[in-house]
Amino acid sequence: MKIAILGTGSVGRTLAVRLAGLGHDVTIGTRDVEATLARTDAGGGGDAHFADWVAKNPAITLTGFADAAAGAELVVNATNGGASLDVLTEVGNRGLDGKIVLDLANPLDFSRGMPPTLFVKDTDSLGEQIQRAFPAARVVKSLNTLTAELMAHPGNLPEASTVFVSGNDIDAKHTVTALLTEFGHQDVIDLGDITTARGPEMLLPVWLRLWGALGTPVFNVKIVR
Amino acid sequence: MKIAILGTGSVGRTLAVRLAGLGHDVTIGTRDVEATLARTDAGGGGDAHFADWVAKNPAITLTGFADAAAGAELVVNATNGGASLDVLTEVGNRGLDGKIVLDLANPLDFSRGMPPTLFVKDTDSLGEQIQRAFPAARVVKSLNTLTAELMAHPGNLPEASTVFVSGNDIDAKHTVTALLTEFGHQDVIDLGDITTARGPEMLLPVWLRLWGALGTPVFNVKIVR
Numbered sequence: 001m002k003i004a005i006l007g008t009g010s011v012g013r014t015l016a017v018r019l020a021g022l023g024h025d026v027t028i029g030t031r032d033v034e035a036t037l038a039r040t041d042a043g044g045g046g047d048a049h050f051a052d053w054v055a056k057n058p059a060i061t062l063t064g065f066a067d068a069a070a071g072a073e074l075v076v077n078a079t080n081g082g083a084s085l086d087v088l089t090e091v092g093n094r095g096l097d098g099k100i101v102l103d104l105a106n107p108l109d110f111s112r113g114m115p116p117t118l119f120v121k122d123t124d125s126l127g128e129q130i131q132r133a134f135p136a137a138r139v140v141k142s143l144n145t146l147t148a149e150l151m152a153h154p155g156n157l158p159e160a161s162t163v164f165v166s167g168n169d170i171d172a173k174h175t176v177t178a179l180l181t182e183f184g185h186q187d188v189i190d191l192g193d194i195t196t197a198r199g200p201e202m203l204l205p206v207w208l209r210l211w212g213a214l215g216t217p218v219f220n221v222k223i224v225r
Numbered sequence: 226m227k228i229a230i231l232g233t234g235s236v237g238r239t240l241a242v243r244l245a246g247l248g249h250d251v252t253i254g255t256r257d258v259e260a261t262l263a264r265t266d267a268g269g270g271g272d273a274h275f276a277d278w279v280a281k282n283p284a285i286t287l288t289g290f291a292d293a294a295a296g297a298e299l300v301v302n303a304t305n306g307g308a309s310l311d312v313l314t315e316v317g318n319r320g321l322d323g324k325i326v327l328d329l330a331n332p333l334d335f336s337r338g339m340p341p342t343l344f345v346k347d348t349d350s351l352g353e354q355i356q357r358a359f360p361a362a363r364v365v366k367s368l369n370t371l372t373a374e375l376m377a378h379p380g381n382l383p384e385a386s387t388v389f390v391s392g393n394d395i396d397a398k399h400t401v402t403a404l405l406t407e408f409g410h411q412d413v414i415d416l417g418d419i420t421t422a423r424g425p426e427m428l429l430p431v432w433l434r435l436w437g438a439l440g441t442p443v444f445n446v447k448i449v450r
Contacts, residue, residue, distance in 0.1 A: 112348070122342045122430065161449040164431070191434045200432030205347065206389070206424030209416045210448060219450035224386040225439055 001179075004029055004068040006087055007078035008036050011104060011148040013053065015076060018152035020059045022182050025125075027061045031067030031090070036062065069095040074102060074175065078102075081105040081126050081160040082119065085133055097136040100172045102179075103127050104143045104151070106204050115208040118201065127166060127197030140165055140174035141197035142180065145207060147217040152183055154220070161220035166197040189223060226404075228291040229254055231312055232303035234260050236329060236373040240301060241379035245284045246406050252286045254293030256315070261287065269361065276415065296321040299327060299400065300362075306330040306351050307344065310358055323363040325397045327404075328352050328422075329368045329376070331429050340433040350424030352391060363397035365390055366422035367405065370432060372442040377408055379445070385411040386445035391421040414448060 003019055005012045006029045013028075020026045030036040039050040054062055061068075069075050069091045081085045085103045088096065107126040108116040120126055127141035142165045143151045148158060154163075163185050165173045177188045191199060203221070211217045228235045228244055231254045238253075243253055245251045255261040267275040286293075294300050295314045303310045309330045313321065332351040333341040352366035367390045368376045375381060379388075386400055388410050390398045402413045416424060428446070436442045 038246075117347045121427075123337070157449050159449055183394055189435065189438055191431075191438050196434045199434040202427040202430045205427045206416070209421045209424040210414065213414055213416050214448075214450055216450065219448050222447040222449045223435060223439075223444050224382050224384055224447045225441065225444035 001025070001074055002072045003027070003074045003076065004072035005076040005078050006065055006068065006091070007076075007080075008039075008042075008050065008062075009078065009080070011151065012076075012078035012191060013042065014148040014152050015078060016060050017057060018183065020057065026059070027063055027068040027072065029065040029091075031065060031087070033062055033064060051069050060220050065090045066095055069099070070137065072099065074100040074179075077101060077103045077105050077130070079105060079147065081107040082109070084126060085129060087128060088134060093134060093136065096134045099137055100169075100175055101130065101134070101137045101139045102143075102176055103130055103139055103141045106144050106201060107152065115205070115212075118204065121202055122198060125195070125201045127198040127201070131168065131194045133192050138167065138169035139194055140167035140169070140176045141194065141200060142166070142176055145200050145203050146220045150218060150220055154186075156218065157186045157220060159222070161222040162187045162189060163220075164191050164200045166191045166194055168193050187222070226250070226299055227297045228252070228299045228301065229297035230301045230303050231290055231293065231316070233264075233267075233275065233287075234303065234305070236376070237301075238267065238268040238302035239373040239377050240303060241285050242282060242410065245282065246309075251284070252288055252293040252297065254288060254290040254316075256290060256312070258287055258289060258436075271284065291317065291320055292313045294324070297324065299325040302326060302328045302355070305331060306332040307334070309351060309395050310354060313355060313359060318359060318361065321359045321424060324362055325394075325400055326359070326362045326364045327368075327401055328355055328364055328366045331369050331426060333429065340430070340437075343429065346427055347423060350420070350426045352419050352426070356393065356419045363392065363394035364419055365392035365394070365397050365401045366419065367391070367401055370425050370428050371445045375443060375445055379411075380409045380444060381443065383449070386447040387412045387414060388445075389414050389416050389425045391416045391419055391425065393418050412447070
């Protein structure tokens, strides 16, 4: 599948490599290609040049947000939650109409210190904000409840765990679920329409505190039933 | 242990029977004993007289809120979240000072329809509100993330799952964790001080939607790591 990933942070890069490794045609979108190539925070240790990462991953094309989305069937929102609507607006309705938008972002608000709070919650969600802003896009919220490594490689945990999908378009949820299965996710629960994204987004406060209590972000919820 | 349970709903009754069965000295508190005895919603089918439930459980004393708490070492808040502060105020500071208050309640707001929203969240929690209102009580938030049956009988699920404790008093968390272990809980994660109650309380939105998606409240999260 032709997939555009918006966002060059660890989530975007991890999913780009994983999807390319699975044989998908992956383009990664950024605001300013030259500025991104000059970055030096692309390594695990925080010191590798982004240009080196690009050179190591020749199958992945780096381009502007709108160009990345233009040719894609599925657009992954891997930007920070606070930037997501701006970035998607840069892509524009024409670039998103009819497309599946897999929204991984969390509405984290760092302005009150750590741990972050949520800038939208309970009676609305970031997933819904995106769906309302781009009504012809087929938004699916998923994977926002786990760290990048486990989004792409759930088999790194000692047993199968659970991920969720929320969205208004059944076919889009089926396509996303198939991708999740390719990653290795064995338990995907369809929570319902895009309003149900409020649930997984509001998991972040306990997720952040579990990170603190366990000393690692490498964990996930499993719904035992 | 001498335990008072505030609240005569299914959570209060289920825990009262379980704790009495484990050999604890259980008193169940209600606002108006005569009115509670006259109720007809105490059965699984919603039609049994509360007086019949009391007769079937002779080891459990039914009394007023304040009298129940007066002799107890541990007070369980099993009231509805919206009523919790009023009920605890009826017990009063004298009845709670120095005691462990195990807070099971969720701050559910049904005024906007179903599913309910939360009347406090993200920058505060019901657990914190209770701790602030009764500063000499030792509040521990726990068990609010699962249905009454599984609070008391976690072994009814096919595998071990996870519960959380949040609170400022380490000894109080140890006492609550020991009780949870008596119930059969095998994985209790200490999230930290009472501010961490925001996390488990904000699990309710996904819990409510999972109930809808799965068609049963008999499930729980397990933190796989």
